[in-house]
Amino acid sequence: MASVTGVSVADELPGPDGRGPLSGDNAGTGRLGDKAFAAAAKGSGALVIGLVTLVGVFLLWQAIPAIADDKVNFLTSREWSVSDSDNLRFGIVELLWTTVAASTIAMLIAVPVGVAVALFITQYSPRWLSRPAASIIDLLAAVPSIVYGLWGLKTFTPWFDPFQIWLSDHLGWIPLFSRTGTSGTILLIGVVLSIMILPIVTALSREVFAQTPVTHMEGALALGATKWEMIRTAVLPFGRPGVISAAMLALGRALGETIAVTIIVSTLPQGSKWTWSLLNGGETFASRIANNAGEFDSPAKTGAFIAAGLVLFVLTFIVNAIARIVIERRKAFTE
Amino acid sequence: MAKRIDVSDLNVYYGAFKAVEGVTMTVEPRSVTAFIGPSGCGKSTFLRTLNRMHEVIPGGRVEGKVMLDDQDLYASNVDPVAVRRTVGMVFQRPNPFPTMSIYDNVAAGLRLNGVKGKKKLDEVVEKSLNGANLWNEVKDRLSKPGAGLSGGQQQRLCIARAIAVEPQVLLMDEPCSALDPISTLAIEDLISELKSKYTIVIVTHNMQQAARVSDQTAFFNLAATGKPGKLVEVDHTQKIFNNPGVKATEDYISGRFG
Ligand SMILES: Nc1ncnc2c1ncn2[C@@H]1O[C@H](COP(=O)(O)OP(=O)(O)OP(=O)(O)O)[C@@H](O)[C@H]1O
Numbered sequence: 001m002a003s004v005t006g007v008s009v010a011d012e013l014p015g016p017d018g019r020g021p022l023s024g025d026n027a028g029t030g031r032l033g034d035k036a037f038a039a040a041a042k043g044s045g046a047l048v049i050g051l052v053t054l055v056g057v058f059l060l061w062q063a064i065p066a067i068a069d070d071k072v073n074f075l076t077s078r079e080w081s082v083s084d085s086d087n088l089r090f091g092i093v094e095l096l097w098t099t100v101a102a103s104t105i106a107m108l109i110a111v112p113v114g115v116a117v118a119l120f121i122t123q124y125s126p127r128w129l130s131r132p133a134a135s136i137i138d139l140l141a142a143v144p145s146i147v148y149g150l151w152g153l154k155t156f157t158p159w160f161d162p163f164q165i166w167l168s169d170h171l172g173w174i175p176l177f178s179r180t181g182t183s184g185t186i187l188l189i190g191v192v193l194s195i196m197i198l199p200i201v202t203a204l205s206r207e208v209f210a211q212t213p214v215t216h217m218e219g220a221l222a223l224g225a226t227k228w229e230m231i232r233t234a235v236l237p238f239g240r241p242g243v244i245s246a247a248m249l250a251l252g253r254a255l256g257e258t259i260a261v262t263i264i265v266s267t268l269p270q271g272s273k274w275t276w277s278l279l280n281g282g283e284t285f286a287s288r289i290a291n292n293a294g295e296f297d298s299p300a301k302t303g304a305f306i307a308a309g310l311v312l313f314v315l316t317f318i319v320n321a322i323a324r325i326v327i328e329r330r331k332a333f334t335e
Numbered sequence: 336m337a338k339r340i341d342v343s344d345l346n347v348y349y350g351a352f353k354a355v356e357g358v359t360m361t362v363e364p365r366s367v368t369a370f371i372g373p374s375g376c377g378k379s380t381f382l383r384t385l386n387r388m389h390e391v392i393p394g395g396r397v398e399g400k401v402m403l404d405d406q407d408l409y410a411s412n413v414d415p416v417a418v419r420r421t422v423g424m425v426f427q428r429p430n431p432f433p434t435m436s437i438y439d440n441v442a443a444g445l446r447l448n449g450v451k452g453k454k455k456l457d458e459v460v461e462k463s464l465n466g467a468n469l470w471n472e473v474k475d476r477l478s479k480p481g482a483g484l485s486g487g488q489q490q491r492l493c494i495a496r497a498i499a500v501e502p503q504v505l506l507m508d509e510p511c512s513a514l515d516p517i518s519t520l521a522i523e524d525l526i527s528e529l530k531s532k533y534t535i536v537i538v539t540h541n542m543q544q545a546a547r548v549s550d551q552t553a554f555f556n557l558a559a560t561g562k563p564g565k566l567v568e569v570d571h572t573q574k575i576f577n578n579p580g581v582k583a584t585e586d587y588i589s590g591r592f593g
């Protein structure tokens with residue numbers, strides 16, 4: 001093994017303008033290979049942007065007429081009756097609440113746990129353990145969501161229900177935990193979703209943490225940092241953009257997850273009372289669409305569901321944009 | 336403040352591989368000691384045992400004794416973290432924390448020690464940057480990333496970071512090997528200044544540098560590849576360069592090596 005003592009990060013450090021190495025305007029040589037590759041890369045980039053734009057245009061195209069025909073406020077109404085094409089009444093506020101609440105719970109659990117597991121695997125575990133541990137977590141990602149749905153419904157619900165009852169008994173005075181009597185709740189799906197997205201957070205965080213340059217870690221240790229202080233000074237700041245990207249990917253999955261939500265969460269009857277309770281059932285954008293897939297028989301009806309899909313699309317888009325801004329803002333200070 | 340280092344019969348291992356064998360030497364307080372020797376002879380390895388940084392390498396361990404004044408560095412009740420706060424280190428390639436500003440880089444060690452007060456931090460940051468001859472160059476951009484400085488400035492930033500916690504010994508592993516002659520001179524001047532407060536040990540491949548900055552020079556050599564490195568001789572720099580006791584030293588210094 002070569003000497004560890006001559007490793008360096010200087011090569012990865014950004015230039016004065018904060019850009020990484022080799023990203024100057026004239027980094028290409030103008031040779032055929034360079035040009036072909038640049039064209040291929042640009043082409044792929046354009047393709048992706050084109051696809052996203054097309055999806056957006058499709059959603060808008062289909063949704064706008066339906067929203068225009070909506071007899072109630074699309075953003076604030078809780079109603080959803082689309083069977084009469086001349087009297088469309090649909091609003092998304094309840095879907096938005098359920099989707100956001102369930103995903104938030106999932107993130108609150110999965111991000112800290114995922115980061116902790118990634119830190120354990122890259123920094124603390126003995127070498128013989130880190131590989132198997134990483135593989136097992138990765139395996140969680142290979143489980144199809146239908147299996148999570150069935151497991152959540154058959155195995156996890158009975159096990160989790162006593163905890164929910166306990167919660168409503170003791171913390172029921174907080175609106176979030178008021179009793180409703182359902183067991184297929186937002187809280188439950190939040191927990192199941194957190195397990196589903198855990199491998200995404202863990203795998204990506206592990207990847208960035210493992211790349212922390214040894215020189216940064218040694219720099220911290222040589223200042224008299226303990227292991228945990230070294231992680232806080234060198235590993236976490238280095239991995240931060242990666243962790244944020246990981247969290248956003250995971251959130252995207254949680255927001256859009258359909259089948260597990262459809263199976264696990266109890267739908268609410270039309271006209272039931274609004275509550276802020278997490279111990280209540282509900283429908284997310286995705287599960288509302290899936291639950292009603294049989295009804296897409298007229299353009300007007302379909303348009304209502306597509307409008308719901310559009311909101312989900314915009315929501316995911318906003319979340320990603322925020323993440324990018326957060327990462328960009330500190331760019332001069334990373335890598 | 337500065338302390339004496341006393342090493343006796345030190346062996347250093349990486350797992351089963353013995354990298355350095357049988358080192359015995361003394362480093363006087365407020366002096367500069369230079370380690371010279373061919374690549375792979377264990378200079379860095381030995382240097383790192385002086386603040387227990389070898390322990391962060393898997394399999395790294397020592398046999399023998401290192402005394403810092405009357406404290407045994409390897410006594411069972413000694414915390415390596417505490418050792419590293421007393422014995423600071425500067426690495427071959429400048430390694431400022433890239434996510435931190437210039438200010439935060441210098442303050443990092445203090446913050447680890449629990450110092451919070453802004454006034455105290457400001458004071459130490461200025462003093463350390465002054466101590467590293469960097470203050471005038473960076474005083475107007477303390478909040479800019481440390482990684483945006485030139486290599487020589489980064490290395491002086493790392494020195495400032497190391498002296499901010501007021502160590503008693505400063506170890507430098509080829510601190511100028513990535514720098515141009517002007518920055519090198521700046522660092523050499525700095526070493527001569529720091530000598531009045533710290534015990535300094537520096538590894539270098541540059542014979543002139545060893546001759547210029549050090550009071551004492553230690554020559555390490557390798558009997559053969561795969562064999563452990565050994566301390567061949569250690570003496571006043573004058574003596575090593577003008578009248579070495581061992582032929583191998585003379586050959587190495589004059590470039591007639593191998
Ligand atoms: N992490 C490590 N694991 C195993 N062996 C190592 C490790 N680091 C260094 N060694 C070995 O220890 C011996 C001494 O290496 P060291 O880096 O101390 O040499 P050096 O004198 O500092 O060389 P240079 O002048 O090139 O920096 C070499 O044989 C090297 O291969």
Ligand SMILES: [Mg+2]
Nearest residue numbers: 005378379380
């Ligand atoms: Mg070395």
